[in-house]
Amino acid sequence: MVKNKNTTWHYYRNEDGIVLYKVESSEWFQNGILKRRFRCYYKDKNIEPVLYALPSVIMGIKNNETIIYVEDEKSDDSLMDMGFIATTNFGGLRSFNSLSKKYNEQIKRANLTIFPNNSNRSKDYSKAVYNTFKNCCKSIGIIEMPDLNKNMSISDWLNKGVTKKQKEELEKIAPSLFDFNALSITSTLIPYLCSLFLKGKLEHMGIKYNHLLIEKSCEGVYFLLQLT
Numbered sequence: 001m002v003k004n005k006n007t008t009w010h011y012y013r014n015e016d017g018i019v020l021y022k023v024e025s026s027e028w029f030q031n032g033i034l035k036r037r038f039r040c041y042y043k044d045k046n047i048e049p050v051l052y053a054l055p056s057v058i059m060g061i062k063n064n065e066t067i068i069y070v071e072d073e074k075s076d077d078s079l080m081d082m083g084f085i086a087t088t089n090f091g092g093l094r095s096f097n098s099l100s101k102k103y104n105e106q107i108k109r110a111n112l113t114i115f116p117n118n119s120n121r122s123k124d125y126s127k128a129v130y131n132t133f134k135n136c137c138k139s140i141g142i143i144e145m146p147d148l149n150k151n152m153s154i155s156d157w158l159n160k161g162v163t164k165k166q167k168e169e170l171e172k173i174a175p176s177l178f179d180f181n182a183l184s185i186t187s188t189l190i191p192y193l194c195s196l197f198l199k200g201k202l203e204h205m206g207i208k209y210n211h212l213l214i215e216k217s218c219e220g221v222y223f224l225l226q227l228t
Contacts, residue, residue, distance in 0.1 A: 010052065010073035012090065017055050020047050023073060023090055040090055049099050051087045051106050052076055060085040061110045069114045069129055071122050075154035082158070093125040100132045107133055112140045118148040 005028035011019045024039040051057055052073055060067050068086040070076050079086040089096050089103060096103075112133060116126035126142050134140050148157050 008074065010077070012050050012052055013054055014050055015054055015058055020044075020050060021090075025073060049089070049095075049102055051089055051103055053080065053085070053087050054106060056080070056085050057087050057106065057110070061108075064111065066111045066113055067107070069112055069126075070154050071117050071125055072153060072155070075115070075117075075158075078155040078158045093121065093128060096125065096128060096132075100128075104133070104136050108136045109138050112137045114140070114142045115154050116142065116144060117151070117153045118144075119151050 005026060007024060007026045010023045010025060012021050012023070013019050021040055021042045024037075024041065026037045028035050053076065057067055065085055068079055068084050070079065070086055070088050071092065073088060073090075076086040076088050087107075089099070091099075110133075114126045114129055116122040130140060130142055148154075152160075
């Protein structure tokens with residue numbers, strides 16, 4: 001028996017805001033088990049794939065703002081409703097792996113922060129995004145959000161796992177959160193990461209091509225920060 005079916009539509013637009021394709025996202029309970037289905041509808045199947053909310057991404061890169069990369073459109077919309085600039089791609093990891101080269105130009109020179117859902121599949125997806133974009137982004141990092149229950153999405157976390165006070169605080173600092181600008185991180189983030197390294201809590205740290213390279217910390221954080 002199917003209960004509580006919920007369907008939402010997400011529209012993928014080109015740089016001019018013209019809809020190229022739309023995604024149908026459905027969730028429902030069947031015999032007590034949560035089911036999900038995603039369908040993509042194209043006007044032209046030969047059209048080039050684009051990142052979700054591409055016009056906002058382009059403007060964010062131009063203004064040197066941080067772009068958040070998530071696994072699904074619902075999480076993307078939840079973050080944008082709070083004032084963040086967020087993006088994703090349709091089709092998850094498999095689609096990303098096959099089309100990632102087409103996304104490189106769209107995300108070029110971005111300050112990118114990746115928020116994975118709490119699942120092994122999502123973490124693999126986030127690492128694939130990181131490894132693909134680390135050579136074209138101005139800065140890039142993976143941050144595992146706190147108090148994210150197993151298999152919980154960022155959207156679920158924002159709508160169910162975050163207190164009203166936490167959400168209000170996130171909304172207040174949205175414009176400046178995860179600011180990777182070298183001028184602002186020199187006196188705060190870099191000493192913090194160095195202290196973790198000295199305490200043996202970082203797996204790798206080094207300077208590479210004028211970047212501070214942090215591969216992984218005990219807190220699940222990946223960084224590639226531009227110093228110049």
